[in-house]
Amino acid sequence: xxxxxxxxxxxxxxxxxxxxxxxxxxxxxxxxxxxxxxxxxxxxxxxxxxxxxxxxxxxxxxxxxxxxxxxxxxxxxxxxxxxxxxxxxxxxxxxxxxxxxxxxxxxxxxxxxxxxxxxxxxxxxxxxxxxxxxxxxxxxxxxxxxxxxxxxxxxxxxxxxxxxxxxxxxxxxxxxxxxxxxxxxxxxxxxxxxxxxxxxxxxxxxxxxxxxxxxxxxxxxxxxxxxx
Amino acid sequence: xxxxxxxxxxxxxxxxxxxxxxxxxxxxxxxxxxxxxxxxxxxxxxxxxxxxxxxxxxxxxxxxxxxxxxxxxxxxxxxxxxxxxxxxxxxxxxxxxxxxxxxxxxxxxxxxxxxxxxxxxxxxxxxxxxxxxxxxxxxxxxxxxxxxxxxxxxxxxxxxxxxxxxxxxxxxxxxxxxxxxxxxxxxxxxxxxxxxxxxxxxxxxxxxxxxxxxxxxxxxxxxxxxxxxxxxxxxxxxxxxxxxxxxxxxxxxxxxxxxxxxxxxxxxxxxxxxxxxxxxxxxxxxxxxxxxxxxxxxxxxxxxxxxxxxxxxxxxxxxxxxxxxxxxxxxxxxxxxxxxxxxxxxxxxxxxxxxxxxxxxxxxxxxxxxxxxxxxxxxxxxxxxxxxxxxxxxxxxxxxxxxxxxxxxxxxxxxxxxxxxxxxxxxxxxxxxxxxxxxxxxxxxxxxxxxxxxxxxxxxxxxxxxxxxxxxxxxxxxxxxxxxxxxxxxxxxxxxxxxxxxxx
Ligand code: SF4
Numbered sequence: 001x002x003x004x005x006x007x008x009x010x011x012x013x014x015x016x017x018x019x020x021x022x023x024x025x026x027x028x029x030x031x032x033x034x035x036x037x038x039x040x041x042x043x044x045x046x047x048x049x050x051x052x053x054x055x056x057x058x059x060x061x062x063x064x065x066x067x068x069x070x071x072x073x074x075x076x077x078x079x080x081x082x083x084x085x086x087x088x089x090x091x092x093x094x095x096x097x098x099x100x101x102x103x104x105x106x107x108x109x110x111x112x113x114x115x116x117x118x119x120x121x122x123x124x125x126x127x128x129x130x131x132x133x134x135x136x137x138x139x140x141x142x143x144x145x146x147x148x149x150x151x152x153x154x155x156x157x158x159x160x161x162x163x164x165x166x167x168x169x170x171x172x173x174x175x176x177x178x179x180x181x182x183x184x185x186x187x188x189x190x191x192x193x194x195x196x197x198x199x200x201x202x203x204x205x206x207x208x209x210x211x212x213x214x215x216x217x218x219x220x221x222x223x224x225x226x227x228x
Numbered sequence: 229x230x231x232x233x234x235x236x237x238x239x240x241x242x243x244x245x246x247x248x249x250x251x252x253x254x255x256x257x258x259x260x261x262x263x264x265x266x267x268x269x270x271x272x273x274x275x276x277x278x279x280x281x282x283x284x285x286x287x288x289x290x291x292x293x294x295x296x297x298x299x300x301x302x303x304x305x306x307x308x309x310x311x312x313x314x315x316x317x318x319x320x321x322x323x324x325x326x327x328x329x330x331x332x333x334x335x336x337x338x339x340x341x342x343x344x345x346x347x348x349x350x351x352x353x354x355x356x357x358x359x360x361x362x363x364x365x366x367x368x369x370x371x372x373x374x375x376x377x378x379x380x381x382x383x384x385x386x387x388x389x390x391x392x393x394x395x396x397x398x399x400x401x402x403x404x405x406x407x408x409x410x411x412x413x414x415x416x417x418x419x420x421x422x423x424x425x426x427x428x429x430x431x432x433x434x435x436x437x438x439x440x441x442x443x444x445x446x447x448x449x450x451x452x453x454x455x456x457x458x459x460x461x462x463x464x465x466x467x468x469x470x471x472x473x474x475x476x477x478x479x480x481x482x483x484x485x486x487x488x489x490x491x492x493x494x495x496x497x498x499x500x501x502x503x504x505x506x507x508x509x510x511x512x513x514x515x516x517x518x519x520x521x522x523x524x525x526x527x528x529x530x531x532x533x534x535x536x537x538x539x540x541x542x543x544x545x546x547x548x549x550x551x552x553x554x555x556x557x558x559x560x561x562x563x564x565x566x567x568x569x570x571x572x573x574x575x576x577x578x579x580x581x582x583x584x585x586x587x588x589x590x591x592x593x594x595x596x597x598x599x600x601x602x603x604x605x606x607x608x609x610x611x612x613x614x615x616x617x618x619x620x621x622x623x624x625x626x627x628x629x630x631x632x633x634x635x636x637x638x639x640x641x642x643x644x645x646x647x648x649x650x651x652x653x654x655x656x657x658x659x660x661x662x663x664x665x666x667x668x669x670x671x672x673x674x675x676x677x678x679x680x681x682x683x684x685x686x687x688x689x690x691x692x693x694x695x696x697x698x699x700x701x702x703x704x705x706x707x708x709x710x711x712x713x714x715x716x717x718x719x720x721x722x723x724x725x726x727x728x729x730x731x732x
Contacts, residue, residue, distance in 0.1 A: 029622055048721060096713050115597035148554045152595025159593055162244050164681030165558040166595070195682025 033067065038074065040081070049095070050085045053210055054186045059121045087117055088210055089126040089185060099129045103216025104223060106136030110179035112170070112193065114186035115148050127185060127209055134216050142182075143173045151192040167196045174204060181205045183212050240589045243563040256391045257381075257560045264385075265551040267494020268603070275490065285487045286606045288480045289542035296532065296541075299441040299474045300523070306444025310506030313520045316471075320350035323524045327433075327466055328355060330520055334464050336361050336430035340422075342448070342455035343367040344435025345545060346468045346524055348380060349567045352433070363433075364425045366454040371418055375402055381561030381569060383547040384492050389560045422454070432462035432516065436469035437544075438484055439521075442477045445505040446521065449488060449498040456502055465507070465516035471523050472541040484544060487605035491546040527580030536616040537579050542606045543572055549600035549610060555593055564590060571600035571610045578617055591617035 064078035092098050111131065117123045131139060150156065150166025170193060174182055182204055184190045194206040207215075247253055272278040292299055304314045317323035331339065339361055341347065353374070356363040365374045369386040373379065375398045380386030387395065396409035403417055434455055438447040446467055448455045459465055475484060489495040508515030531537045550556045550570030561569030566577035574590050591614050600610040 029619075049717070095716065097716055098713070115595075115599070119598045119602055146599070148595050148597030148599065150554065150595055152597065155592070155595045158589075159241060159244070159555075160681065161241075161248055162555055162558055162593065163595065165248055166554050167681060169554075169558075192682065199682045 048084065049091065050081065051088055051091050052085065053088050053208060054117075054188065059116045062120075087121060087123050087185065089130055090121070090123050093126040093129055100133035101130070101213055101217055102135075102220050103133075103213050104135045104219040105212060105216035107180045108138045108140055108178065109181045109183055109212070110140045110142045110174065110177045111145065112142055112149060112174075112182060112184045112189060113145055114184055114189045115146075117185045118146070123185065127183075130209065130213065131183070134213070135220075137216075140177045140179050142177055142179075144169075145173075149189045149192050151189045153188065156192060163192075164196075167192055171196045171200065171202070175202060179204065181207055181212070183207050183209050185209055240563060240565065240593045243565060244559040244593065247559040247563045252391055252394065253389045253560050254558060256389055258557050260385060260388050261551040261557050264493055264547075265603075268491055268548055268551065269494075271490040271494040271496060274496075275486070281483060281486055282605055282607055284483050285544075286542065288475060288483055289544070289606050290539070292474055292476060292480075293472060293532070293538060293541045296472065296474065299476055300471060302441040303439050303444055303474055304523075306442070307506070307521060308444070310444050311519070312444065312506050313518070315520065315522045316525070317522055318525050320524070320526050323350050323468065323522050323526070324352065324355045326520075326522050327352060327468070328359060330464065330466055331356065331361055331431055332359070334430055336464070338362040338364065338425070338429045339431040339433050340364050340366050340425055340429040340458050340462065341370075341433040342435065342450065342458040343370050343386070344433065344468055345380075345383060345567065346435055346470050347433060349526065350468070350524070352468070361431075364422070364429070366422050366425070366452075366458060367450075368415060368418055368452060371422070372398060375399070379562065379567065382550055383545050383568065383570070383572070385547070389562070422457075426457045426461045429462045430464065432458035432460075432465045434459055434465065434467045436467050436473050436521075437488065438475050438481060439469055439473045440476075440478055440481060440503070441474055443505055445503050447481060448502045448504070449485075449500075450502075451493075451495075451499040453500055456500055459502065459504055459516065460514040463517045465504075465519045467504075467519070467521045469521060469523055471525050471528050472543075488544055488546050491544075491548040491603070491605040527582065530582050531579060537575075537613060539608050540572075540576055540579055540613070542608055543576070544606060545572075546605055548603040548605060549608075552599040552603035554597065554599065555595065559593075564593070566590075571614075572608075575610055575613045575617065579613075591621070 062082055065075055065082060068075040068078050086095065109131065111127065113124065113127070131137060147170065148166060149170045150163040152163065156163040174193070174197075182190075182193060184193075184206075185208070187208065190206050190208060197204050197206065275281065304316075307314050315326045317326055337360075339356055341353075341363060343365075347353070353363040353365075365371045367386070369388075370380065372387040372390065372395055373381075376387075376390070382388040390398075392409045392411065392414075396407055396414060399414050399417055400407045402421075407413055407417055434446075434448060436446045437449045439445070440447065446469065448459070450456075475481060485497070485501065489498040504515075504519075507517055507519040528541060531540050547570070549572050550561070553571050556570040561573070564570065564573045564577070566573055568576045571594065574593060578590060594611070594614050596611045596614060598611045601607065601612075604610070
């Protein structure tokens with residue numbers, strides 16, 4: 001919110017919103033997912049743009065159209081929502097054309113592209129562009145970055161051991177990079193990776209791109225204030 | 229075969245556990261899938277127009293499957309004109325019966341086989357052996373797993389779960405002498421041994437990669453040359469093929485021959501590609517005197533007309549989805565419990581049987597990351613199909629009672645933000661007991677599995693929805709108008725109204 005305020009944009013948080021319904025949808029409970037979907041559709045009916053910090057939630061909205069194939073009114077609404085729904089970096093770079101926020105973040109950073117955001121939603125270059133323009137940031141590529149971290153929502157609970165093997169492999173690669181910070185675009189994956197890091201007592205800091213940029217912009221402001 | 233029964237025992241979860249505890253298996257599978265996967269990526273990149281060709285491949289497959297009855301008819305007519313005996317089998321048993329009847333009529337004592345997943349699907353080897361007919365696999369990988377009395381654990385690399393040392397052990401036992409774990413020596417031994425078998429065999433059994441409708445021909449892709457031996461030396465050839473293997477023309481084969489080897493192993497071309505249009509003719513130097521093609525349905529036609537699963541029939545069995553799958557990499561093929569493993573197996577096996585309940589948790593063994601779809605040369609949306617399977621299971625009333633109650637609660641909570649908010653608050657109260665350093669390490673309730681590998685985060689002390697009001701008031705004064713940004717947003721909105729710009 002603070003970031004966007006700098007560009008004259010007021011973010012509304014309709015308090016009536018809940019969850020996009022993906023946990024129910026992916027587990028096969030479509031009726032239950034529809035209940036959540038209707039809440040979301042109504043909550044954002046009057047917004048021009050809808051921004052989410054999770055590529056996975058943004059992509060979930062793409063399923064709404066199919067889910068409501070027998071309810072044309074809702075389907076129409078769903079189509080509208082899909083047209084105005086953006087993942088955070090997609091909105092910033094794609095719509096607003098902002099690639100450089102003037103952030104300063106002097107750390108070694110690596111990036112995990114979450115599956116739903118990058119593979120299904122197609123958000124690939126945007127976060128990289130934003131990171132490239134952060135001063136002082138040293139970027140190290142993550143080996144096998146595209147591999148799933150093993151989160152998969154309820155998968156992590158139902159198939160805990162398979163998921164555990166996947167997240168451990170992801171964290172092995174992360175440790176190899178010797179990065180101080182892992183940045184990503186999806187809270188689910190980040191929570192998963194952060195959980196495994198903590199379990200293994202690894203000090204890597206896990207941040208959402210928004211957090212990193214915000215901290216970076218604050219750093220620059222402080223810099224300027226001190227310098228003046 | 230007994231091993232296939234063993235493989236099927238228990239749940240996916242239990243079978244996966246066996247694999248996860250088997251370091252040899254995990255290392256072997258990881259090593260080879262990584263090699264194949266990076267080979268494929270490199271080949272796709274070198275190709276230059278990979279995505280266009282994928283789309284061409286998809287269109288060819290979509291078209292063929294939409295008109296499958298027509299092309300199957302054309303294929304059968306042309307093959308018969310070439311002198312081939314064409315049989316249709318509705319079920320696995322029927323296919324076996326037809327195959328065995330041919331073998332018995334020929335008084336066959338032995339059969340050599342080139343790699344064929346369809347014969348694995350119908351368990352042909354066991355049937356032949358029950359009649360006292362020796363069935364020998366001649367693909368190196370298949371030969372190895374046949375010795376181990378196991379089922380293939382990968383569509384194109386049957387013995388992917390075994391390392392060099394394990395293979396050397398198996399082959400040494402077969403040879404009755406100690407063979408060194410060197411690939412060239414091991415392959416040399418098998419080659420020599422198989423040569424005798426080829427010469428003795430009464431019947432050659434092959435699979436079929438593609439069947440060309442316009443000429444009634446079958447096409448085999450292979451790297452070892454064994455399929456050529458199988459289809460030229462024995463007097464009788466029996467080819468088993470799934471009814472969906474058809475493509476209309478040789479021109480279409482060009483696209484498939486571009487997609488298949490690259491996707492499977494990263495090879496630009498397969499080492500041997502044989503087109504077979506019938507038995508030996510008068511002036512042919514070699515070839516079988518008699519040729520049969522058995523076309524198998526076994527649940528395939530059940531997908532026709534099913535909007536969610538028809539595309540399954542587009543599969544060209546390249547194995548790329550297995551190599552790309554992060555779940556397959558950790559649990560290998562046997563954990564899937566069926567002939568076909570990996571993402572394609574997780575969907576195909578229950579779909580062929582139209583029996584989701586029996587395959588209970590197989591569709592759950594996926595994080596839905598979509599790597600399979602991205603790897604697939606004909607763009608089959610396997611991740612969406614897995615969700616459809618889960619939904620059908622729930623709709624059929626085979627959901628898990630606890631989960632089902634939970635999801636009903638989910639719907640109740642998520643359809644009202646008030647309830648959602650108070651649930652979060654309640655959660656905050658509840659977690660007071662278990663939070664340590666801002667995380668929840670205790671292995672309790674549904675967090676048990678999660679916390680065996682991680683520490684769960686706790687709910688924030690102050691929820692964003694609680695902070696939003698203050699934040700908005702604070703920022704109200706700070707919002708700096710930015711003309712350029714404003715203009716871009718207006719432009720986008722206008723574009724949307726005109727129906728021009730869309731980011732879908
Ligand atoms: S589903 Fe696609 S990637 Fe998997 S085996 Fe079939 S064609 Fe290959």
